[in-house]
Amino acid sequence: GENVEQHPSTLSVQEGDSAVIKCTYSDSASNYFPWYKQELGKGPQLIIDIRSNVGEKKDQRIAVTLNKTAKHFSLHITETQPEDSAVYFCAAIPLVGSSNTGKLIFGQGTTLQVKP
Amino acid sequence: SAVISQKPSRDICQRGTSLTIQCQVDSQVTMMFWYRQQPGQSLTLIATANQGSEATYESGFVIDKFPISRPNLTFSTLTVSNMSPEDSSIYLCSVVPWGLAGRKQYFGPGTRLTVT
Numbered sequence: 001g002e003n004v005e006q007h008p009s010t011l012s013v014q015e016g017d018s019a020v021i022k023c024t025y026s027d028s029a030s031n032y033f034p035w036y037k038q039e040l041g042k043g044p045q046l047i048i049d050i051r052s053n054v055g056e057k058k059d060q061r062i063a064v065t066l067n068k069t070a071k072h073f074s075l076h077i078t079e080t081q082p083e084d085s086a087v088y089f090c091a092a093i094p095l096v097g098s099s100n101t102g103k104l105i106f107g108q109g110t111t112l113q114v115k116p
Numbered sequence: 117s118a119v120i121s122q123k124p125s126r127d128i129c130q131r132g133t134s135l136t137i138q139c140q141v142d143s144q145v146t147m148m149f150w151y152r153q154q155p156g157q158s159l160t161l162i163a164t165a166n167q168g169s170e171a172t173y174e175s176g177f178v179i180d181k182f183p184i185s186r187p188n189l190t191f192s193t194l195t196v197s198n199m200s201p202e203d204s205s206i207y208l209c210s211v212v213p214w215g216l217a218g219r220k221q222y223f224g225p226g227t228r229l230t231v232t
Contacts, residue, residue: 032219043208043223044159046117051219089158093219102147102212103174104221106158 002027002094006107014115019080021110023090024072030092032100033073035064038087038109048075080114087111118143118213120224128230129199136195137227139209144189147212150182153226154205165192165209199231 003026013019025033031052036044050057050064050073057064061080066073077084090107093100119142129135139148148165163171163184171184186192196203206226212219 034219034221036223043120043225046220046222049220100219101164102149102219102221103161103164104149104151104159104210106160108158 002030002092002105004090004092004105004107006090006110008110009108010111010113012113012115013080015080015082017080019075019077019084019112019114021075021088021090021112022072023074023092023107024070025092025105026071027092027094028068028071029095030105031095032093033064033066034091034093034104035062035075036089036091038089040086044089077112080112082114082116085112085114117220117222118145118211120209120211120222122207122209122224122227124227125225126228126230128232131200131231133199134195134197135199135229136193137207137209137229139192139194139211139224141190141211143213145211145213146189147221148186148192149210149221150184150192150194151208151210151223152205153208159208162194162207165194196229199229201231204229204231 006023034049037047038044061078063076088110091104123138150162151159153159162177163173165186167186183195208226209224
């Protein structure tokens with residue numbers, strides 16, 4: 001089955017710097033890759049996602065890149081702010097046959113700290 | 117997206133007892149899922165809640181321990197049965213709104229369970 005590895009486990013940056021979180025997946029049939037932000041005491045919030053037929057997607061200060069050949073995808077946050085501090089999770093949804101199961105397989109999470 | 121509520125938001129329970137967690141969505145959804153997040157860990161899928169039929173459980177999770185109901189397109193319950201301290205976790209429901217073909221998935225705020 002699908003396995004998602006996420007690095008680093010913790011990341012500390014100065015306000016205004018960029019942050020990059022990387023994930024690799026094992027199942028080449030996976031075709032959808034979301035990123036979630038989880039603040040303390042809250043449920044995960046979908047912040048950006050990418051499909052396997054797209055190489056890059058941007059939404060203001062957040063971008064995601066996908067390399068299907070290498071089976072890895074990354075989250076890029078530019079001009080970081082203290083409110084970006086949270087735990088970030090990558091995930092993948094594998095296909096079963098031709099069906100999208102909707103079952104999210106999560107990475108281990110990255111705790112991002114943005115220092116003012 | 118959808119507005120998702122969970123009840124209770126947190127509870128402290130005695131070992132050997134059971135707790136039923138409710139997940140309510142403000143609009144009809146196609147898929148509903150239940151996840152577990154152990155302290156400081158990532159999210160693990162427990163089961164897919166199927167409307168009007170038995171839930172589909174992931175490896176390591178069984179119906180006797182985690183019975184799930186989904187009587188309609190906006191509501192589901194997860195029961196944690198015969199609890200032990202190892203069941204102390206955050207339990208999260210997630211949903212896929214209509215038309216998103218098993219992709220964009222949104223999470224509820226979670227139920228924080230402590231078993232003593």
